[in-house]
Amino acid sequence: MENKLLLNGTRVATDIKEQLKGRVEELTSRGVTPCLATVLVGDDPSSATYVKMKGNACEKLGILSKRIHLPAEITTEDLLKTIHELNEDEAVHGILLQHPVPSHIDERAAFEAIDIEKDVDGVTSWGFGQTSFGFGSYPSCTPAAIMAILNYYDVPIEGKHAVIVGRSPILGKPVSMLLLNRNATVTTCHSRTQNLPEIVKQADIVVAAVGKPKFIKGDWIKPGAVVMDAGYNPGNIGDADYEECEKNAGAITPVPGGVGPVTISMLLKHTVDAAEKKLNQQ
Numbered sequence: 298m299e300n301k302l303l304l305n306g307t308r309v310a311t312d313i314k315e316q317l318k319g320r321v322e323e324l325t326s327r328g329v330t331p332c333l334a335t336v337l338v339g340d341d342p343s344s345a346t347y348v349k350m351k352g353n354a355c356e357k358l359g360i361l362s363k364r365i366h367l368p369a370e371i372t373t374e375d376l377l378k379t380i381h382e383l384n385e386d387e388a389v390h391g392i393l394l395q396h397p398v399p400s401h402i403d404e405r406a407a408f409e410a411i412d413i414e415k416d417v418d419g420v421t422s423w424g425f426g427q428t429s430f431g432f433g434s435y436p437s438c439t440p441a442a443i444m445a446i447l448n449y450y451d452v453p454i455e456g457k458h459a460v461i462v463g464r465s466p467i468l469g470k471p472v473s474m475l476l477l478n479r480n481a482t483v484t485t486c487h488s489r490t491q492n493l494p495e496i497v498k499q500a501d502i503v504v505a506a507v508g509k510p511k512f513i514k515g516d517w518i519k520p521g522a523v524v525m526d527a528g529y530n531p532g533n534i535g536d537a538d539y540e541e542c543e544k545n546a547g548a549i550t551p552v553p554g555g556v557g558p559v560t561i562s563m564l565l566k567h568t569v570d571a572a573e574k575k576l577n578q579q
């Protein structure tokens with residue numbers, strides 16, 4: 298690693314998409330067009346934007362984007378019915394249920410309804426279990442993106458102390474497992490953690506996954522530590538205070554242009570992986 302490194306997610310995302318192009322062409326020439334189904338429930342503007350970005354990214358690469366938009370008042374039962382139909386649909390290779398869904402819906406039941414072979418966003422408990430055991434096909438996309446950036450820049454992981462701030466099922470927990478599987482020593486922090494700054498100060502790798510703008514402070518960062526900021530708050534602000542953290546960090550992801558674009562690329566990659574897997578099983 299150089300002395301101070303900007304971990305450029307846009308560059309990593311471009312590299313991943315370049316590698317996917319040929320694979321999509323090969324699949325298409327064999328009569329299979331990879332297809333990602335996105336399910337959006339309700340009219341939350343941020344969720345609508347995220348789904349649109351994901352669909353557009355698919356189409357740019359020649360992946361079909363099947364966009365399903367359901368009314369906010371839909372019942373859990375009807376949402377499950379839609380997911381079961383997508384499970385049965387031979388032309389669909391991946392299913393992404395945009396979350397959060399409206400609070401009257403049983404989100405966990407909806408996630409669990411997704412067929413493991415189509416769980417390209419790593420939201421089922423079965424998928425999480427497989428990821429934790431080290432043989433998951435499709436880890437959640439943001440944790441997978443964090444690992445892809447670390448790999449791209451050859452950041453050493455083995456034996457390093459990784460401190461993850463956040464323990465959500467789609468981010469903090471799976472990235473903790475991925476880092477543990479790469480032989481990091483992992484500490485996962487959350488809202489009841491005591492002496493958080495002291496713990497972060499011990500980290501060689503810090504993952505910010507809190508959902509609070511500029512939450513990780515510059516003086517919590519050990520000189521030379523690697524800061525991976527998964528946060529994405531209104532106004533394009535990360536969960537780490539970039540300007541202050543950058544002073545101590547040896548390497549750091551910016552927001553925007555860090556983990557975000559790689560997350561979308563991982564979703565595309567998982568969809569192509571799923572289409573190839575299905576074709577090879579036939």
Ligand code: NAP
Pocket residue numbers: 439462463464465466467468469486487488489490493505506507508509527528529530536556557560561
């Ligand atoms: P989340 O479900 O709200 O989880 C936040 C986590 O932070 C929880 O585990 C919570 O602890 C912990 N936390 C809250 N306050 C804390 C405090 N004061 N000290 C220590 N820990 C605290 O959020 P998420 O879905 O994981 O998302 C986290 C961030 O990543 C957000 O900024 C989100 O926008 C971003 N994100 C980005 C992408 C992307 O593509 N780049 C994708 C997904 C999410 P408890 O468990 O104790 O409540």
